Amino acid sequence: MxxxxxxGLPARGKTYIARxxxxxxxxQGHAARVFNVGNYRRMRLGSNQPAAFFDPTNxxxxxxxxxxxxxxxxxxxxxxxxxxxxxxxxATNATRTRRSWVLAQCEAAGVRVVFVESICNDPAIVExxxxxxxxxxxxxxxxxxxxxVADFRERIAFxxxxxxxxxxxxxxxxxxxxxxxxxxxxxxxxxxxxxxVSYLMNLHIVPRTIWLTRHGESAYNxxxxxxxxxxxxxxxxxxxxxxxxxxxxxxxxxxTVWTSTLQRTLTTGQALPWGALPLxxxxxxxxxxxxxxxxxxxxxxxxxxxxSRKADKLTYRYPRGESYLDVIDRLNxxxxxxxxxxxxxxxxxxxxxxxxxYAYLADKTPQECVHLEVPLHTAIKLIPKAYGVDExxxxxx
Amino acid sequence: MxxxxxxGLPARGKTYIARxxxxxxxxQGHAARVFNVGNYRRMRLGSNQPAAFFDPTNxxxxxxxxxxxxxxxxxxxxxxxxxxxxxxxxATNATRTRRSWVLAQCEAAGVRVVFVESICNDPAIVExxxxxxxxxxxxxxxxxxxxxVADFRERIAFxxxxxxxxxxxxxxxxxxxxxxxxxxxxxxxxxxxxxxVSYLMNLHIVPRTIWLTRHGESAYNxxxxxxxxxxxxxxxxxxxxxxxxxxxxxxxxxxTVWTSTLQRTLTTGQALPWGALPLxxxxxxxxxxxxxxxxxxxxxxxxxxxxSRKADKLTYRYPRGESYLDVIDRLNxxxxxxxxxxxxxxxxxxxxxxxxxYAYLADKTPQECVHLEVPLHTAIKLIPKAYGVDExxxxxx
Numbered sequence: 001m002x003x004x005x006x007x008g009l010p011a012r013g014k015t016y017i018a019r020x021x022x023x024x025x026x027x028q029g030h031a032a033r034v035f036n037v038g039n040y041r042r043m044r045l046g047s048n049q050p051a052a053f054f055d056p057t058n059x060x061x062x063x064x065x066x067x068x069x070x071x072x073x074x075x076x077x078x079x080x081x082x083x084x085x086x087x088x089x090x091a092t093n094a095t096r097t098r099r100s101w102v103l104a105q106c107e108a109a110g111v112r113v114v115f116v117e118s119i120c121n122d123p124a125i126v127e128x129x130x131x132x133x134x135x136x137x138x139x140x141x142x143x144x145x146x147x148x149v150a151d152f153r154e155r156i157a158f159x160x161x162x163x164x165x166x167x168x169x170x171x172x173x174x175x176x177x178x179x180x181x182x183x184x185x186x187x188x189x190x191x192x193x194x195x196x197v198s199y200l201m202n203l204h205i206v207p208r209t210i211w212l213t214r215h216g217e218s219a220y221n222x223x224x225x226x227x228x229x230x231x232x233x234x235x236x237x238x239x240x241x242x243x244x245x246x247x248x249x250x251x252x253x254x255x256t257v258w259t260s261t262l263q264r265t266l267t268t269g270q271a272l273p274w275g276a277l278p279l280x281x282x283x284x285x286x287x288x289x290x291x292x293x294x295x296x297x298x299x300x301x302x303x304x305x306x307x308s309r310k311a312d313k314l315t316y317r318y319p320r321g322e323s324y325l326d327v328i329d330r331l332n333x334x335x336x337x338x339x340x341x342x343x344x345x346x347x348x349x350x351x352x353x354x355x356x357x358y359a360y361l362a363d364k365t366p367q368e369c370v371h372l373e374v375p376l377h378t379a380i381k382l383i384p385k386a387y388g389v390d391e392x393x394x395x396x397x
Numbered sequence: 398m399x400x401x402x403x404x405g406l407p408a409r410g411k412t413y414i415a416r417x418x419x420x421x422x423x424x425q426g427h428a429a430r431v432f433n434v435g436n437y438r439r440m441r442l443g444s445n446q447p448a449a450f451f452d453p454t455n456x457x458x459x460x461x462x463x464x465x466x467x468x469x470x471x472x473x474x475x476x477x478x479x480x481x482x483x484x485x486x487x488a489t490n491a492t493r494t495r496r497s498w499v500l501a502q503c504e505a506a507g508v509r510v511v512f513v514e515s516i517c518n519d520p521a522i523v524e525x526x527x528x529x530x531x532x533x534x535x536x537x538x539x540x541x542x543x544x545x546v547a548d549f550r551e552r553i554a555f556x557x558x559x560x561x562x563x564x565x566x567x568x569x570x571x572x573x574x575x576x577x578x579x580x581x582x583x584x585x586x587x588x589x590x591x592x593x594v595s596y597l598m599n600l601h602i603v604p605r606t607i608w609l610t611r612h613g614e615s616a617y618n619x620x621x622x623x624x625x626x627x628x629x630x631x632x633x634x635x636x637x638x639x640x641x642x643x644x645x646x647x648x649x650x651x652x653t654v655w656t657s658t659l660q661r662t663l664t665t666g667q668a669l670p671w672g673a674l675p676l677x678x679x680x681x682x683x684x685x686x687x688x689x690x691x692x693x694x695x696x697x698x699x700x701x702x703x704x705s706r707k708a709d710k711l712t713y714r715y716p717r718g719e720s721y722l723d724v725i726d727r728l729n730x731x732x733x734x735x736x737x738x739x740x741x742x743x744x745x746x747x748x749x750x751x752x753x754x755y756a757y758l759a760d761k762t763p764q765e766c767v768h769l770e771v772p773l774h775t776a777i778k779l780i781p782k783a784y785g786v787d788e789x790x791x792x793x794x
Contacts, residue, residue, distance in 0.1 A: 169579065182566065185598060186579045191734045198595045201582060229717055261714075280723050286683075317658075320626055326677050330727070337588045 001080045003106050004088045007099065007117035007173075009163055010156045011129045014118050016386050017176065017203070018090040021116075024199055027360045028332065029325060030085045030192070035076050037091035038139070040068040047138045051154035056162050073102065077109050094163045103171075114193065115173035116200070117166050122178050125205075132386065180204045195332070202340035205386075210338065210361065211247065211255075211346040212354050212380040215264035216240045220292075221376065227284065227291035232267050239377045240271035242396045246379060247346065248273055255344035258282060258334075265348045272346070281330050284350035288321025313370040324352060324370050331356045358382075362389050398477045400503050401485045404496065404514035404570075406560055407553045408526045411515050413783050414573065414600070415487040418513075421596055424757045425729065426722060427482045427589070432473050434488035435536070437465040444535050448551035453559050470499065474506050491560045500568075511590065512570035513597070514563050519575050522602075529783065577601045592729070599737035602783075607735065607758065608644065608652075608743040609751050609777040612661035613637045617689075618773065624681065624688035629664050636774045637668035639793045643776060644743065645670055652741035655679060655731075662745045669743070678727050681747035685718025710767040721749060721767050728753045755779075759786050 004021060006014040018034045025032035041049070045064060053061040069091060076087040093099050099115065106113045120126050130152055140148040166173050174197060175184040185197050216236030220228045232240065247255075257274050259265035260282035269276035290298050290305070299306040309316040317323035331353065338345060338357075347357065351374050359369035361382050374380075377397060383390040401418060403411040415431045422429035438446070442461060450458040466488060473484040490496050496512065503510045517523050527549055537545040563570050571594060572581040582594050613633025617625045629637065644652075654671050656662035657679035666673035687695050687702065696703040706713040714720035728750065735742060735754075744754065748771050756766035758779050771777075774794060780787040 182581065182583045183585075184579065184581045188580075188598065189737070191599075191730075191737055194595055194598055194733065194737065197598060198591055201585065201591055201594060202588075280719075280726070322677075329677070332730075333588075336591065340586070340588055340591065 002086050002112045005093055005102055005113055005115045006090045007093045007115050009159050011126050012118040012120045015090055017118055018088045022088055023363050025086050029366055032086035034088045034090050035072045037068050037072045040072050042138055051151045054155045054158045073105055092159055094159050096164050115166055117175045119177045125179050199336055202336050206342045209344045210382045213348055214376050215268040217376055218264040224294045225292055227287040229262050231263055240268045244271045246396055251344050255346050257346045259348045269348050281334050282349040282353050285327050285352035286321040288318035290318050314366050327352055328356045335360050399483050399509045402490055402499055402510055402512045403487045404490045404512050406556050408523050409515040409517045412487055414515055415485045419485055420760050422483050426763055429483035431485045431487050432469045434465050434469045437469050439535055448548045451552045451555045470502055489556055491556050493561050512563055514572045516574045522576050596733055599733050603739045606741045607779045610745055611773050612665040614773055615661040621691045622689055624684040626659050628660055637665045641668045643793055648741050652743050654743045656745045666745050678731050679746040679750050682724050682749035683718040685715035687715050711763050724749055725753045732757050
């Protein structure tokens with residue numbers, strides 16, 4: 001059990017990072033949840049506290065905020081006791097005293113602590129963050145934008161006076177400095193924490209678009225067979241041509257294009273005017289001994305396998321083949337690579353693989369992942385936002 | 398093309414890190430080479446220069462060392478022009494002036510530069526490094542150990558006077574502080590550099606032992622068939638029992654045990670007295686359409702495939718299956734995880750997969766990897782050292 005303790009002044013992207021971490025962990029099958037202390041304050045005291053509430057010399061505000069921090073931490077421990085694995089404690093935790101208190105509570109509960117501090121000294125990034133995200137915050141719903149910004153700056157100023165950066169190198173911590181420019185990892189051990197650090201290192205806030213599509217219809221699709229390495233049908237080739245015209249109109253400059261190593265995505269990718277890189281990690285789920293069969297044939301020939309898969313599609317592994325969890329595991333480097341990209345990416349792949357990628361991008365649970373709709377001949381446009389993703393789907397016939 | 402420029406005082410593990418990076422990159426199929434300026438000095442001026450040679454007020458020494466640095470950098474560019482991808486320029490590069498000179502040369506050649514600085518403020522680690530590795534250095538062959546240590550300390554003192562840590566945040570750099578305690582990554586972009594940082598984060602100098610073995614003989618082994626998911630033969634089960642007794646005698650405490658997800662390694666692992674974790678990344682190379690055939694059957698049934706594989710076993714990919722390069726790619730997280738482990742690890746896997754792991758551990762090229770001897774019923778004991786690996790093989794009949 002691990003508590004990831006966010007640290008940082010307001011408007012430093014803490015909640016953004018916290019949610020990204022939770023999404024990444026959940027997607028990989030680790031139970032993760034964000035506990036946002038601000039939400040406790042809003043739920044219990046209402047969302048329209050003025051900046052003066054955050055004045056460290058205002059005893060009412062200090063006491064109330066401390067009570068909210070305690071309530072959230074109590075919930076963290078309750079949730080970890082109930083099967084949770086990674087609790088992300090999202091608050092400013094801006095002073096050494098506050099962090100020592102959190103650490104002592106966690107140590108008493110036998111829970112490992114990793115601090116993630118977001119530091120931003122670039123006023124342009126802070127300003128953009130104030131304007132873009134904080135005005136959409138529940139704290140300022142319905143407020144006059146100019147007044148909201150002034151109030152929020154005052155709130156930040158109260159925190160700045162008391163702020164102490166992490167300076168104790170006996171702690172486990174990660175510092176993220178100036179939105180991806182610099183990362184410091186201190187006393188970070190273990191494979192999964194290492195993966196989290198790689199992931200954090202690739203995060204950036206440059207806007208970009210991700211296109212997902214399956215290959216055009218293949219001969220196996222037409223026959224209802226799964227797996228295989230069949231060529232496109234005439235309808236499939238027509239889709240590749242339409243997709244090319246469609247994307248050419250919508251993408252300025254040269255995107256990154258990834259396909260799998262299977263014929264049906266390679267041929268679809270070759271129709272595009274840009275070069276495509278085949279990645280084995282994007283190959284369709286390996287159906288093992290069921291490769292090349294229809295679902296009716298699997299049900300008739302391997303009724304127990306068919307029933308096991310129906311009972312738990314996520315963890316079911318085809319004999320000599322893969323499970324959805326196996327697919328998600330091998331998609332990990334693709335996601336880390338994708339997070340690092342600063343331009344448009346087009347991914348031409350397969351149903352199960354795209355379910356895995358889409359689940360990450362649209363924050364779906366692994367349980368939802370296996371049932372997501374990813375139909376043939378449909379281009380899915382995704383624009384990642386600070387919180388959530390903008391999605392459009394285009395059926396190209 | 399990239400030049401990785403090492404930075405640090407003597408006895409800070411620069412050469413160790415440089416060689417590890419080169420090994421990791423080469424193993425993944427990226428042409429990497431270390432250019433050690435000290436070797437140029439030794440080759441051209443002999444290996445027994447006294448500490449006074451490194452005195453920054455000694456013009457002969459300064460000029461000679463600068464000439465060596467230039468000669469090594471010339472060779473870096475020649476090699477990069479000749480197909481090299483990652484040149485690792487291994488020298489102290491201890492001053493801003495020296496680094497600006499290296500950077501200017503690289504920029505003029507259109508080559509990307511990443512600095513890797515090793516900082517160690519823990520006198521115990523520095524002392525251990527002086528005694529363990531420097532006394533084995535070619536600079537002190539045949540010297541009296543006490544005199545060698547004193548001379549080397551004097552040499553370090555000359556560098557300490559002039560040393561300037563990297564402080565320019567417009568550069569791309571990684572700082573490794575106190576042997577794995579802290580890592581700073583600044584302006585590191587791109588997927589492969591991110592992987593290098595993850596790799597560096599997992600390096601440590603805690604000694605440990607790695608045991609590699611194939612599963613016991615399977616029914617397919619007995620028939621000369623490749624792939625499949627056959628059970629162990631009687632001889633195979635007997636090996637599992639012998640292996641268990643053998644390892645129990647030699648391993649104190651509880652090791653980490655990894656198997657593949659295939660029956661023959663699971664059963665072998667179950668014979669051991671410790672729990673084993675099945676990893677899909679350790680499954681045998683996927684022989685695709687040739688799975689379950691003997692080599693004679695492949696030659697008869699798919700003569701072109703057989704010939705292609707013979708012509709280039711490394712890049713040859715079985716139709717619907719994998720190449721050795723595919724296997725090495727999926728072993729990447731296993732290697733990063735393995736580097737991070739601080740205790741004994743036992744890996745029970747398959748011929749092609751163990752060739753891939755062994756190639757990394759024993760610093761073999763991908764070309765050599767595909768022909769390495771990894772026979773059945775043999776336990777391979779590897780103890781990684783600063784430079785190289787100690788190996789013993791035990792045939793257990």
